[in-house]
Structure formats: structure tokens, C-alpha cells
Amino acid sequence: MNAPRRAAAAPLSAFVLHRWDWSESSLIVDLFTRERGRLAVAAKGAKRPYSQLRPVLIPFQRLLVQLGRTPADAAAEVHLLRSAERAAGLPMPAGAALLAGFHLNELLLALLARQDPHEPLFDAYADAVAALHAADEAGVQATLRGFELSLMRAVGVLPALDVVTSTLRALAPEQGYALHPEAGIVAAAPGAAALPGAAWRAIEAALAAGDGAALRAAAAPVAAALRGSLRDLLHYHLGSPQLRTRRVMLELHRLRGRTP
Numbered sequence: 001m002n003a004p005r006r007a008a009a010a011p012l013s014a015f016v017l018h019r020w021d022w023s024e025s026s027l028i029v030d031l032f033t034r035e036r037g038r039l040a041v042a043a044k045g046a047k048r049p050y051s052q053l054r055p056v057l058i059p060f061q062r063l064l065v066q067l068g069r070t071p072a073d074a075a076a077e078v079h080l081l082r083s084a085e086r087a088a089g090l091p092m093p094a095g096a097a098l099l100a101g102f103h104l105n106e107l108l109l110a111l112l113a114r115q116d117p118h119e120p121l122f123d124a125y126a127d128a129v130a131a132l133h134a135a136d137e138a139g140v141q142a143t144l145r146g147f148e149l150s151l152m153r154a155v156g157v158l159p160a161l162d163v164v165t166s167t168l169r170a171l172a173p174e175q176g177y178a179l180h181p182e183a184g185i186v187a188a189a190p191g192a193a194a195l196p197g198a199a200w201r202a203i204e205a206a207l208a209a210g211d212g213a214a215l216r217a218a219a220a221p222v223a224a225a226l227r228g229s230l231r232d233l234l235h236y237h238l239g240s241p242q243l244r245t246r247r248v249m250l251e252l253h254r255l256r257g258r259t260p
Contacts, residue, residue, distance in 0.1 A: 023243030127212035142220040159184035161204035181236035
């Protein structure tokens, strides 16, 4: 009697974060999947001219992927990619939006451990990528700040933004507060860079609701002020002085004669 066939595993929702050459014809691809978090997969033959994977494994396209049989070692670093197809066909972002998208990917690669699912964060990333396609320059900045906030909250390095961290006292709407990498939310000294309590509270409410559009709306009026605080917090936890995409942004702004 033939053994019963095992049902095929359900496909995973995924985005390509990065890819590396593995051989003359194959790639190693870092995927961000909704169901299983970040995964490294081997895409055999993906560089061949007629490979079905070649036009699919590109950033910022939502994919449905099937993996080969799970390795015997559950902690195996690299899985076999069996198939991939587009789940939604959006055009590639362009200009500042494209660079912003690569910034999001670099943050995920730097802050997320492999095989650690973050389903709400995956949804926030998908929402941010979609928003970048239609964003003007101000919208790009609001999207960046919103996703940075969502990511740092997901990995546990962003404190509650509606209370003073040391006392848990609610923020006064008109008073200025700063986000410090070690102390969290603190009352700002006179003349120091700060956001009013009302702005922090609106951001916290949008974060708690998981509402990407509301988070972008809350971040937009204070995006410039948020940028420095979030950059300092990211660098503190990454232990890195500067992200690669940040260096590219600075160089582009320098060439255009603008201050980033």
C-alpha cells in the first residue's frame, strides 16, 4: 500500500530584503516573511536567463513563496526556495522613495533576528512600502519615521511615548519632551530639541492601534524633529555610527546643496 501523501505546506507571504550571489547561477536571498520572520533561502538557478525566479526575486514586491522540506536541524540557517510568485504587482518606488525603501530593508536586516515572527511588523512594512509608491517628499519622511517607530516598538527598544519613562506620569500636552536613548521620554531642558506632549501622545495612540495611516499623519508635522531622536536611538541599539543608506542620503543631499 502506498504511503499517504503529505499535504503541501501553505505558502508564506514574503518580501525580499537582500540577495547575494551564491554561485554562477544561484542566489542566497534574505526574506522577510509574515509567518516565520526573516529567513535565508537558497534560490537555485535564479540567475539563469530563463529562470522563473529571476524576475520575481526583487525588493518591494509582495510574494508568495514555497520552501523545500524543512531541514532536519530546526535551527538551520539556509532553507531551499522551491517557488516564488508575486502576490501583488506594484511598480518599483523611484527616487527618494526607492532609497527610503532600502533604508527600511537595512533596518530590518540590522534589528530582526532570523526565524522570529513579527506578524504586525510585517503588516506595517507592507503598508509602508505601499505608502512609499504614492508619497511626495514629505510623505516619504513621515513613512520613514512611522516605520522606524513601529520597528523599534516591535523589537522592544522604544518606551511608551505618552508617559515620562522614569515616573510613568502622563505627558502634559503643551510641555516639551525629548526621547533619550537611555532615559526614554524626559522633560526637555529649555531650548533643547523637543516635541510637545500632545505630539508624543498622538504617536503613541497610533502605534498602539497599529494604524499605519494614523501613524504617518501623527509623524508628518513633527517628522524633522523626530528624525534626530530616532536616529540616536537606532544608533545606540545598533552600535553603529551610521547606516549605509543614511550615508547615501547625506551624499545626495550634499550634491544637491541641501542640508538633510
